[in-house]
Amino acid sequence: MQKDIFGRKIKQLSRIGKVLFLHLSPVGKRKISVKLAFHQRMSGRLAVLDRNEVEKATKHARIRIGLDNNKFLVFFDPRKFGVAWYGHDKVLNKDKYLNTLGPDALAVSWQEFNKRLEGGRGTHSMGSTGSPQASSGQAIKSFLLKQNIFAGIGNIVVDETLWFAKIHPQKKINHLSLKQRRALFLALKKVLKRSIAMGGSSMRDWLHPDQGRGEYQDNWRAYGRSGQKCYRCSRILKKSIVGGRGTTYCSFCQRV
Numbered sequence: 001m002q003k004d005i006f007g008r009k010i011k012q013l014s015r016i017g018k019v020l021f022l023h024l025s026p027v028g029k030r031k032i033s034v035k036l037a038f039h040q041r042m043s044g045r046l047a048v049l050d051r052n053e054v055e056k057a058t059k060h061a062r063i064r065i066g067l068d069n070n071k072f073l074v075f076f077d078p079r080k081f082g083v084a085w086y087g088h089d090k091v092l093n094k095d096k097y098l099n100t101l102g103p104d105a106l107a108v109s110w111q112e113f114n115k116r117l118e119g120g121r122g123t124h125s126m127g128s129t130g131s132p133q134a135s136s137g138q139a140i141k142s143f144l145l146k147q148n149i150f151a152g153i154g155n156i157v158v159d160e161t162l163w164f165a166k167i168h169p170q171k172k173i174n175h176l177s178l179k180q181r182r183a184l185f186l187a188l189k190k191v192l193k194r195s196i197a198m199g200g201s202s203m204r205d206w207l208h209p210d211q212g213r214g215e216y217q218d219n220w221r222a223y224g225r226s227g228q229k230c231y232r233c234s235r236i237l238k239k240s241i242v243g244g245r246g247t248t249y250c251s252f253c254q255r256v
């Protein structure tokens, strides 16, 4: 990657779920476009820094790329859970994680969303479109967290979405009515748009590449609020474990 990336231009940025792609131009004899992609996971973050800042910030800097404006793109990853990919599409398309990503949750249509949830109900055991199918009767929260179903739904988004849609996280997919699936779809879009508009959630020391902070953490309705009052009914929010993940919900607004 070190030699190959030299001289290429960043043409475009894109995102599928939690993966950020930098599209890099061909240069000279290297006639094929390539992509550099990052998944920040639990502790990773990207930063654009000046030369003097880079020299100080050597700790946990796993990737450093010099830019032509005298700045550096740095991928910090103290816990080493993050992932970076580099290569042309044929290489990336073979990657086990990238090639199983579902449609991006922000972009997915109602028809596709509903189809995947119906697939999860076990009514079409072999989806004719080859969509990944879930076993019937699993908890809606666990289903929504699977990146091969919809890419980009994490623990914050799922708890917020279920709170807005008034659906219990343990509710079985095959018990969701059409009305509830529709409510879930609308809530998901609302939560993702709110989160993006507020710059996401700055937890621990996560910052934007320009060092700005997100503000969504100040606007959570469910996530991280167990023991506090529900904004809708004033009852105390509960915490439990669903699919191995800490889960906050209102047992009054979100009944099974």
Ligand SMILES: [Zn+2]
Binding pocket: 230, 231, 232, 233, 234, 235, 250, 251, 252, 253, 254
């Ligand atoms: Zn409530």
